[in-house]
Amino acid sequence: MSAARTGLRVSTRRLVHIYRSEGHEVAALSGVDLDVEPGELVGLLGPSGAGKSTLLSLLAGVFRPSAGKVHVGDLELSTAGARDLDRMRAQDVSLMLQGADRNLLPYYPALENVRFAQRAARRAGKDLPDPDDVLARLGLVAAAQRPLAELTPGHLQLAALAVAMASRPGLLLADEPTSQLDHAARDQVLAAIAETSRELGTTVVIVTHDPDVAARLPRTITIRDGRVGGEGRSGEEYAVVTPDGFLPLPVHVRDQLAPGTLVRFHPADGSGYLLVPEEETDE
Incomplete structure (x- = not known):
């Protein structure tokens, strides 16, 4: 069966997120304006603590922003109800946490992990591919029934990607999906993500600190000091003027x-x- 193109548009406006640390308020994000078109593959760059992972969690509806707007498709996340957010996470948005083991049930092989990940979307009536086909798309047919402990780090990360794509989401959010992989496994995972975006039309946002990964992405956005500090397109780096005239x-x-x-x-x-x-x- 041919795959429908399912990419979701993402936008934020004046996005602020403040958290408390040791009794003090810390601004993780300080007015982020971001637009990602359906089917785009975008990397989020920046030093540790810049707010990249916080932004990813806000796009996934894990946190609510302290101020500003977050739109994923037709849903405005800052005001959405719990039921709408649950439905979005079950059917439309997948979040890959850093580290394959955080995305997989260790006592299930890859095939059962994919099957489990599809349960909520299937109950809601969403038309989904067979779990075997999900794994075949990522070259994991031979690993489908093997214990996870026997898989290589690269295959584990591909299994985590299979779980993230099991419900055929319109938006894939991936936090450091190539970290702690050797170059061959890193390239394999990155190629699989790019192919997913290209063939299925999935919108993909990747957090990465790896300059080699960033260089292969068609568009990158650098987060500095809680703001959009720069944007890269086709290898060229640009500073970005914010709506209030700030030029990092x-x-x-x-x-x-x-x-x-x-x-x-x-x-x-x-x-x-x-x-x-x-x-x-x-x-």
Whole structure:
């Protein structure tokens, strides 16, 4: 049976998330505006603690934002009821946690894991592929009935991907899906995710810290200090102006400018501006 294209559009507006740590409020996200079109494959980059995993959890409806809007398809998550969120997570959105073992039932082989992952969506009447076909798409036919303890790290991660795709979601959210894998297994998992997005039309958002993985993605978004700090397209890195006029500098530029440095913006070739430190413009 041919697969229907199921990608969901994702958007956030002025998204803020605050949590308490040791009695203090910490802003994990500070006004994130994000748009991901149906069927896009997008990577979220940034240093540890930048807010990438928090953003992924908000898109999955695991947390509610402190402020702002989150749209996944037609559902606005910040105001959605518990029943709508449960239905979304059962049928429309899959979240792959970091580490294959966190996504799998250890006492079931891959085939039974996929079958179990389909239960809620099947009860809701969703038309789903046979579990064997889900595994075959990812090259796991031979591993379908083997104990998980016998699988390689790469095959375990592919099994976790099979579980995430078992309900044929419109949005796949994957937190570091290639971490702790060797290069061959990493490439295999990344190729499987890309093929899933391309053939099924699934919208995919990946959190990664691996520059090699990021370089292979058609679009990347860098989160810095809880904001969108940059965007990469076809290997080119761009700074992103926020709605309130905030322009985060790329790290390699910021490292060359001491705090408090005065800068001027000068027209360049009539099509843009050069950021010039004040000391370089003195006459």
